[in-house]
């Protein structure tokens with residue numbers, strides 16, 4: 001026998017399925033299956049954490065950027081990443097999780113963020129390689145998310161992607177300047193590309209046959225293309241750019257054809273990737289520690305802001 005509650009759920013599920021089938025957006029007011037909500041909370045909060053933790057490897061170079069112009073550009077870029085984190089935390093909050101819960105999950109090590117930010121940035125060329133490869137991979141991943149079925153996420157991605165393309169170009173331009181410089185600068189640029197190339201490919205996630213949640217995310221139209229498809233597309237975009245830069249992509253098995261794109265590529269070292277994911281990367285502990293310290297040191301700002309908001313919200317007395 002069907003209870004009224006079950007009948008309501010079935011109707012709501014049908015309305016949800018129709019919205020998805022018709023390429024319409026799911027909004028915070030709409031009914032949604034619990035698994036869809038949970039998947040989105042996980043994905044959006046991980047994405048937000050990645051933007052925030054991602055400020056660290058580059059923030060590391062702000063005081064050491066080689067000129068005032070480079071410093072101004074890098075500050076703007078790192079600030080953009082903070083903004084991305086904030087849009088995304090707000091988008092996740094529309095699904096019923098609080099900012100405090102998400103912050104706690106991050107600083108006590110329960111939440112994940114992109115493994116790419118657990119690698120160190122020993123030279124200035126790393127700023128170029130991160131912009132070109134890491135922001136480049138982020139764009140490939142995120143442009144399709146502008147059409148994700150959840151409205152607040154998709155809308156946040158539109159603005160984020162515009163800024164990411166500036167990030168990618170500034171990285172390319174740093175590498176270009178180095179490649180046109182001294183022999184030492186060219187070696188430094190190539191070394192950074194060698195270190196960031198494979199981790200940037202791993203950013204697309206495990207191979208399709210080892211990515212158990214992908215099919216459901218595609219059915220919900222959160223995800224539009226498979227991990228391997230996006231990875232191949234990214235490498236296809238890199239090949240002509242690497243040629244323009246004069247750098248070598250460190251994959252001897254890479255085959256590219258101007259008409260067909262990437263026809264073959266080497267294997268990613270997944271053991272290394274999963275080790276970093278488990279927390280054994282070169283900088284995992286340092287990144288979280290730094291985030292925790294920043295959070296603790298910012299406590300007085302949050303308290304002051306809350307006190308100010310309470311004062312503004314209190315009814316004004318006649319005497320004033």
Ligand SMILES: [Fe+2]
Pocket residue numbers: 051080081084160164
């Ligand atoms: Fe970003």
Ligand SMILES: [Fe+2]
Pocket residue numbers: 081135138163164167
């Ligand atoms: Fe970026």
